[in-house]
Structure formats: structure tokens, C-alpha cells
Amino acid sequence: MTSSCDIMVVGGGHAGLLTAIALHDCGLQVQVVDPMPAAAIRDAPADGRALALLAGSIAHLEKLGLWDELAPYGAPIRKVEVLDVGSAAKVGYREEDAPARGPFGQGFENRVLRRILLDQFLERAGKGGLVTDRVQAISRDGDRISVRTETGESLAARLLIGADGRGSKVRSLARIGLRRWTYGHTALGFIVRHTTDNGGAVLERMRRGGPLATLPLRSDRTGITWVETDERARQLAAGPSEALLAELAEALDDALGRMELDSPVGTWPLSGQHADRYVAPRLALVGDAAHGVHPIHAQGFNMGVADVASLVGLVRRHKGDPGSPDVLRAYERDRRGPNTRSIWLTDGLARLFSNELVPVAQARGAALTLLDRLTPLRRLAIRRGMGG
Numbered sequence: 001m002t003s004s005c006d007i008m009v010v011g012g013g014h015a016g017l018l019t020a021i022a023l024h025d026c027g028l029q030v031q032v033v034d035p036m037p038a039a040a041i042r043d044a045p046a047d048g049r050a051l052a053l054l055a056g057s058i059a060h061l062e063k064l065g066l067w068d069e070l071a072p073y074g075a076p077i078r079k080v081e082v083l084d085v086g087s088a089a090k091v092g093y094r095e096e097d098a099p100a101r102g103p104f105g106q107g108f109e110n111r112v113l114r115r116i117l118l119d120q121f122l123e124r125a126g127k128g129g130l131v132t133d134r135v136q137a138i139s140r141d142g143d144r145i146s147v148r149t150e151t152g153e154s155l156a157a158r159l160l161i162g163a164d165g166r167g168s169k170v171r172s173l174a175r176i177g178l179r180r181w182t183y184g185h186t187a188l189g190f191i192v193r194h195t196t197d198n199g200g201a202v203l204e205r206m207r208r209g210g211p212l213a214t215l216p217l218r219s220d221r222t223g224i225t226w227v228e229t230d231e232r233a234r235q236l237a238a239g240p241s242e243a244l245l246a247e248l249a250e251a252l253d254d255a256l257g258r259m260e261l262d263s264p265v266g267t268w269p270l271s272g273q274h275a276d277r278y279v280a281p282r283l284a285l286v287g288d289a290a291h292g293v294h295p296i297h298a299q300g301f302n303m304g305v306a307d308v309a310s311l312v313g314l315v316r317r318h319k320g321d322p323g324s325p326d327v328l329r330a331y332e333r334d335r336r337g338p339n340t341r342s343i344w345l346t347d348g349l350a351r352l353f354s355n356e357l358v359p360v361a362q363a364r365g366a367a368l369t370l371l372d373r374l375t376p377l378r379r380l381a382i383r384r385g386m387g388g
């Protein structure tokens with residue numbers, strides 16, 4: 001037997017759950033399919049990852065009417081300080097410099113954000129809103145698209161949203177191609193507790209191996225994303241935590257005081273990717289299923305939030321059929337350009353800040369110095385960096 005709804009979201013990660021909540025709030029019947037049961041998502045062990053939601057994303061979430069529910073779990077970013085270690089060039093921003101004079105964004109622990117989004121969705125849609133299964137096949141019939149799952153269930157909807165991450169099964173079932181590239185670098189992600197108040201600061205150190213960035217999660221708790229060559233990242237993750245924390249303290253000039261690990265140390269080999277199309281008949285991709293970037297510019301999920309805001313806005317405006325070709329064409333038009341620009345900007349920064357050739361390092365130092373001194377350029381960088 002086939003069960004039916006308006007929208008089927010494949011993938012209960014951040015992008016999928018956010019889409020599901022926002023579309024449910026439009027009065028549509030939404031189901032999310034994810035292999036993890038609700039209890040496992042809620043009790044997921046720490047994986048060391050934290051993410052910055054930039055001010056542009058917060059504005060989208062406010063428009064969707066969802067920010068008030070997420071705000072208590074975020075930590076405001078009040079300062080950003082970027083130091084290019086090789087050239088000693090530095091640029092700093094304070095929230096007073098920002099166009100709206102508010103925080104640059106908010107820091108969240110990944111698993112906490114996912115848990116809150118799950119609870120928000122289940123509160124609206126009930127327990128039946130989440131189907132614990134894995135999608136294996138899709139088929140279309142008139143104005144319906146159906147999926148078959150690993151356990152043999154059949155689910156139909158008017159629009160299927162692929163939010164199933166970088167290795168998206170939905171994307172490959174829809175025969176949407178993918179461009180993918182690697183960096184030869186790995187990100188270490190972990191959380192530290194510390195004795196000195198972080199003051200809401202993001203400290204970004206551009207080092208020989210790649211960028212190292214802090215993200216406030218509370219005044220005495222900070223997320224660390226630390227990029228190194230694959231080999232060095234493996235060594236650091238496998239080595240004693242004392243050595244890791246000592247190197248971190250040195251990189252941050254002891255800015256956080258005494259530190260201890262408050263999560264395991266996770267590793268993520270870094271790559272970039274971009275789907276050739278975001279849509280197919282009765283199907284749209286959002287979040288990492290559509291694009292994946294290097295973490296240097298904190299864009300990954302922020303691009304996903306903008307995807308969700310766009311798709312939900314279009315579905316709302318077109319009222320009738322959420323999976324109509326008009327909605328899907330408009331979504332592709334709306335998101336491909338901005339995402340392409342973010343992907344290339346992020347890729348450029350990632351390559352610029354991991355290149356140790358002397359002329360490149362010198363140009364990098366000069367660019368940061370210029371950014372620090374020229375007010376219009378600083379404003380532009382702030383707006384761009386906030387996702388505005």
C-alpha cells in the first residue's frame with residue numbers, strides 16, 4: 001500500500017528538518033524520511049562539530065517565523081578577528097561595525113541544532129511525521145512522485161525534496177550529475193571548555209596547514225574547526241589530547257586560558273561539490289545534496305538555509321501545486337547563481353589561505369591590511385561574510 005502526503009523530505013539533517021518545519025507551517029502535509037529514529041537523533045553522541053549561522057540566515061529564519069524557537073540555543077558572535085600568521089596581517093570586526101549593529105551570527109553545536117529542529121518538527125507534525133527508513137528508488141506517475149524504501153514501503157507526494165546530504169541518493173536516482181573536487185586537507189572539529197571568557201569572539205588563524213577558527217557556544221565553551229593537511233590532521237586526532245590542546249593554546253596566544261576537551265575530536269576530509277541541476281520533475285535538492293563547500297567561510301548550512309527560504313517562499317506564492325514546473329524552475333533560477341558565487345568565493349579563499357608560495361603569502365598579507373584600513377571594503381566584506 002502507498003501512503004501519501006503533499007511533500008516528502010528525504011533526509012532529516014538540518015536542511016531537511018528546516019524545510020519540513022517551514023512547509024508544514026504553510027499548511028502542507030509533510031513527511032520526513034531518515035534512517036535514524038527520533039530517539040537516536042535526540043541522544044546522538046557529540047561529534048565535535050559546531051556551526052555558525054550567519055546574520056543573513058537568521059534574517060531568513062525570522063521571516064519564516066522560526067528564529068524565536070532557535071535563539072535560546074545559539075551564542076552571539078560579537079567580534080571576528082582574522083590573523084594571517086605568515087605575514088602577521090590582521091583584520092578585526094566588531095558588531096558595532098555591522099550594518100544592522102547586531103551580532104555577525106550565532107554559534108550552535110551541530111547535534112543540538114538538529115535536536116531542536118527535530119523537536120520543532122515532531123511538535124507540529126506528530127510522531128508519524130518522521131519515517132525511519134532509507135530511500136532506495138523513485139518513480140513518477142502523473143502529478144505524483146513515489147519513493148520505495150529499504151523496508152519495502154511506498155510513499156507518494158506532490159513534491160519530493162532531496163535533503164540527503166553530500167552523497168545524496170535522491171540526486172543519483174534523479175540522474176542529476178555532480179562536479180566534485182578535493183583539497184588534500186582535513187578538518188578537525190571539537191569543543192573545548194575554558195577558563196577565560198571568549199567574549200563572543202570568532203578567532204580565525206590562517207596557518208601553514210590551513211585555517212583554524214573558534215566559534216563561541218557559551219562564554220566558557222567554544223567550538224574549534226582546525227584545517228590541516230590530511231596526514232597532519234590524522235596525527236593530531238590520534239595523538240594525546242594534551243599535545244592537541246597545547247598547540248591550540250599556542251595558535252590562539254592563550255586567548256581562552258586553560259582548556260579541556262568537551263567532545264571527541266572528529267575529522268572531516270575536505271572537498272567541494274556542486275550538483276549540475278537542483279531540480280527534476282517533481283523533485284528539488286536542498287542543502288548539501290545540492291552543494292558542499294570547504295568550511296573556511298562558514299557557508300555550508302547557511303547556503304542551505306537560503307535554499308529552504310527560497311523554495312518555501314515560492315511554494316507559498318504559487319499556492320496551488322507545490323511540485324509544479326513553475327515552482328521548480330523559479331527555485332533553480334533563484335538559487336543557482338548565488339550558490340555558484342559562494343562556492344567559488346569559498347574555493348578561492350580556501351586555496352589562497354593554504355598556499356605558501358611567497359608571492360601569494362605576500363599578496364594575502366597586503367589584501368588583509370587593505371581590508372583593515374579601507375572602510376568601504378570592510379563594510380563590503382562584513383556584508384558578504386554575514387551572508388547578506
Ligand SMILES: Cc1cc2nc3c(=O)[nH]c(=O)nc-3n(C[C@H](O)[C@H](O)[C@H](O)COP(=O)(O)OP(=O)(O)OC[C@H]3O[C@@H](n4cnc5c(N)ncnc54)[C@H](O)[C@@H]3O)c2cc1C
Binds near residue numbers: 016036
Ligand atoms: C568541520 C565542519 C565545519 C562546518 N562549519 C560550518 C559552519 O560554521 N556554518 C555552516 O553553515 N556550515 C558549516 N559546515 C557545513 C554543515 O555542517 C553542513 O552544510 C550541514 O550540516 C549539511 O546539512 P544537510 O542537512 O544538508 O546534510 P546532512 O547533515 O548530511 O543530512 C543528510 C541526512 O540525510 C539522511 N540520508 C542520507 N541518505 C538517505 C536516504 N537514502 N534516505 C533517507 N535519508 C537519507 C542522513 O541520514 C542525514 O540525516 C561545516 C562542516 C564541517 C565538516
